[in-house]
Amino acid sequence: MTAVATRPPALPQAGPGRERRRTSWLLLPAAAVVLVFFFYPLAVILWRSFTEPSFGVGNYLAVLGDEVQLRVMLRTLRTALIITAATLVIAYPYAYAMTLVGRRARSVLTLLVLMPFWTSLMARNFAWYVLEQRGGVIEKALAAIGIDGVVLLGSVAGVTVAMVQVMLPFMVLPLQSSMLSIDRSLLHAAGSLGARRPVAFLRVYVPLSMPGVLAGVSVVFIMSLGFYITPALLGTPQQALVAQVIGTQVNDLLDFAGAGALGTILLVVTLVVLAVLSRVAAPLGTSAAGGADRG
Amino acid sequence: MADNPSISRAAAVRQRSLGWGLRGWVVLVAFVLVAPTLVVIPMSFGAGSTFEFPPKDWSWHWYAEFFTSKQWLAALANSVQVGVLAAALATVLGVAAALALDRMRRGGGVVRQLLMAPMILPGIVVAVAIYGVFLRWQLNGTMLGFVLAHAVLGLPFVLTSVRTSLAGYDPIMEKAAASLGAPRFATLRKVVLPIIAPGVLSGFVFAFATSFDEVVVALFLQTPAIKTLPVKMYESIVLEIDPTIAAASSLIVVFTTILLFVPAVLRRKEQS
Numbered sequence: 001m002t003a004v005a006t007r008p009p010a011l012p013q014a015g016p017g018r019e020r021r022r023t024s025w026l027l028l029p030a031a032a033v034v035l036v037f038f039f040y041p042l043a044v045i046l047w048r049s050f051t052e053p054s055f056g057v058g059n060y061l062a063v064l065g066d067e068v069q070l071r072v073m074l075r076t077l078r079t080a081l082i083i084t085a086a087t088l089v090i091a092y093p094y095a096y097a098m099t100l101v102g103r104r105a106r107s108v109l110t111l112l113v114l115m116p117f118w119t120s121l122m123a124r125n126f127a128w129y130v131l132e133q134r135g136g137v138i139e140k141a142l143a144a145i146g147i148d149g150v151v152l153l154g155s156v157a158g159v160t161v162a163m164v165q166v167m168l169p170f171m172v173l174p175l176q177s178s179m180l181s182i183d184r185s186l187l188h189a190a191g192s193l194g195a196r197r198p199v200a201f202l203r204v205y206v207p208l209s210m211p212g213v214l215a216g217v218s219v220v221f222i223m224s225l226g227f228y229i230t231p232a233l234l235g236t237p238q239q240a241l242v243a244q245v246i247g248t249q250v251n252d253l254l255d256f257a258g259a260g261a262l263g264t265i266l267l268v269v270t271l272v273v274l275a276v277l278s279r280v281a282a283p284l285g286t287s288a289a290g291g292a293d294r295g
Numbered sequence: 296m297a298d299n300p301s302i303s304r305a306a307a308v309r310q311r312s313l314g315w316g317l318r319g320w321v322v323l324v325a326f327v328l329v330a331p332t333l334v335v336i337p338m339s340f341g342a343g344s345t346f347e348f349p350p351k352d353w354s355w356h357w358y359a360e361f362f363t364s365k366q367w368l369a370a371l372a373n374s375v376q377v378g379v380l381a382a383a384l385a386t387v388l389g390v391a392a393a394l395a396l397d398r399m400r401r402g403g404g405v406v407r408q409l410l411m412a413p414m415i416l417p418g419i420v421v422a423v424a425i426y427g428v429f430l431r432w433q434l435n436g437t438m439l440g441f442v443l444a445h446a447v448l449g450l451p452f453v454l455t456s457v458r459t460s461l462a463g464y465d466p467i468m469e470k471a472a473a474s475l476g477a478p479r480f481a482t483l484r485k486v487v488l489p490i491i492a493p494g495v496l497s498g499f500v501f502a503f504a505t506s507f508d509e510v511v512v513a514l515f516l517q518t519p520a521i522k523t524l525p526v527k528m529y530e531s532i533v534l535e536i537d538p539t540i541a542a543a544s545s546l547i548v549v550f551t552t553i554l555l556f557v558p559a560v561l562r563r564k565e566q567s
Contacts, residue, residue: 023398030392030410030450033384038413038447041424048427094324097317111555112325118551119332120508122528123544127334129532130348137334137348165327226417228511233532243419250423250515263420270417 049260059261069245073265076242079160080224086164087171087220088213095175095212099182110176117169125233128162129153132234154236163230167223171216178212211281218277222270242266332548338541346538357542367539370527374507377438377523381445382502388446389453389502390495394487396454397461407454414451418511421448426515436518444512449502456501460494504551 049059063069098109116124131137132152142150152158182205190200228243235244242262249259313321334348339357341350361367392410396403413421425444426435434440464487472482488495510525517526524543531537 023395026391026395027399027406030388031406033388033443034410034413034447034450037425037443038421039409041428042416042420045420045424045427090324090327093317093320097313097321100313100317109321109325112328114555115552116328116332118504118555120525120528120544120547120551122508122510122525122540123335123547124332126528126532126540126544127331130334130338130346131331133346135347165331168324168328222415222417226419228419228422229529233529243417246419246423250426256423256427259423263417263423266417267420270415274415 045256045260046264048257049264052257059257060265062258063261063265069262072240072242072245075156075239076225077269079156079163079241080221082160083163083167083224084217084221086160087167088217090164091168091171091175091216092213095172095179098172098176099179113169113172116165117173121166121229124166125162125230128158128165128230129233132158132162153234156235156239156241159231159235159241162234163224163227166230167220170219170223174215174219175209175212178215179209182208214277214281218274221273225270225273226266335541335544335548338538339545341538341541344536344538346536346541357539360539361542361546364539366522367524367527367543370522370524371543373438373441373521374524377441377445378503378506380438380442381449381506382499384442384446385449385453385502386495386499389450389498390457390491392450393454393457393461393491397458397464398466410454411451413448422512422515425512429516435516436521438521440516441513441521441523444516445506445509446502448509448512449505452501452505453495453498456498457491457494460491464490 050057052059094109098106101109133139134151134153136151136153139149139151142148152161186204186208187197187200190204191197195203226243227241228247231241231244232247235241237244237248240248243266246259246262246266249255249262337350338346338348340353340355341347342352342354342356343350396407399406429435429440429444434443468486468490469482472486473479477485508525509523510529513523513526514529517523522530524547528540528543531540
């Protein structure tokens with residue numbers, strides 16, 4: 001530090017290369033910590049998935065050849081898809097309304113979105129546990145309208161309902177930020193050219209909001225694929241999702257190799273989804289991965 | 296073109312008043328966003344020893360339990376300690392990295408993506424991987440282990456918020472300070488840091504909140520000797536059916552809501 005400090009103030013002449021050399025060491029501590037405590041562990045579990053108990057792809061074949069595991073994979077994909085679609089349908093009109101109202105109302109609506117976003121995940125999962133349990137509010141409410149005996153706790157349906165609520169903010173926020181940048185006079189232009197309002201909305205507004213849709217969809221889908229705590233609390237081992245199986249393999253069996261294989265498959269699916277979505281999003285002038293930064 | 300003003304006036308009116316359908320939808324979604332969580336508050340004043348809702352009788356029992364139980368208080372203390380230390384570490388690392396990345400012309404994007412990865416990869420994979428290595432290094436069940444893991448998870452938030460505040464920052468100011476003879480450290484302290492201070496602060500808060508709320512990695516790193524508050528809450532549902540979790544949840548909900556709303560209200564007061 002002192003060597004740097006006593007350097008004469010000849011900075012204006014220093015080229016960009018010089019500047020870079022002088023500050024890039026600031027990157028080292030963060031890079032080192034992330035490498036050692038994040039990427040190294042990931043590399044180890046990947047390595048173990050190929051080497052334990054013996055060298056090869058045995059763990060992967062065991063997953064892909066096991067009907068139960070495959071069913072878990074498909075169930076996870078289907079659940080994540082349902083959650084994503086439901087959050088999109090619920091969030092889209094809300095985000096749209098946020099762009100129409102005045103500044104004050106918008107800040108209220110934003111706070112309402114941020115509240116669950118900030119509230120403890122465990123508190124929210126506990127609340128859903130209470131609502132979905134046998135004799136809980138949801139069972140009673142459904143019984144009151146004539147649907148008897150529906151206990152959501154301990155089912156994939158229960159996990160889905162709770163996760164839709166947990167994921168809503170991650171859908172609303174990117175949607176709203178991309179909708180705010182849409183020039184609404186385009187809608188009036190479409191109207192003055194003879195388009196009816198629903199047509200103008202579908203053909204002009206919805207395509208313009210696609211960057212937000214893709215960002216929200218990719219964040220929610222990816223997070224749903226790997227979500228652990230809600231399935232672990234509200235789901236059941238009989239209808240397990242991938243994250244639950246990974247957790248059980250490590251917790252109960254200390255089978256890091258098997259968990260590593262499942263985790264690697266999950267990672268690959270995640271990365272493929274990210275790649276496809278950002279490929280789709282690229283011509284729209286935004287990247288889906290950029291949306292993931294939000295949450 | 297002649298009726299343009301009337302169109303825009305109509306548009307302006309329409310902008311302020313949503314249709315009834317949309318209005319109803321917004322109210323419904325707002326309810327779904329907020330109401331389920333609020334269940335924990337009446338729960339916390341229940342007298343029964345189950346998760347029955349709504350409670351039949353009322354009491355302060357579970358608050359008394361929370362504030363007198365050694366286990367709950369220890370979990371709270373652990374969470375605060377891990378949160379502050381992890382956020383501090385993430386902030387130091389993240390601010391330095393953000394400053395360096397801001398000045399890099401090539402390769403910055405890749406490095407940034409790598410530092411952001413902890414936020415994007417599935418939590419369970421990260422948790423199991425870290426657990427496997429920390430078992431070997433005997434870092435599981437230690438304060439250091441929790442702090443390191445949570446610092447890595449908080450780093451992306453610091454990076455993002457500091458980068459945002461750096462976006463409005465012109466490096467020429469640093470050169471101006473240097474050309475006036477300011478030593479490099481003084482420039483950093485008096486020019487750069489005041490500009491990025493809001494970003495640093497919000498990065499720290501984000502990193503703390505991430506750690507305080509984090510449960511997946513914590514569930515694997517915990518031992519009977521050291522648990523964080525979310526781990527204790529998880530166990531009180533799965534293992535014990537202990538309604539103290541309702542009191543703990545309510546305290547967190549009220550606390551975070553105040554933290555969230557107070558700045559907004561203060562800002563509004565300032566404006567009016």
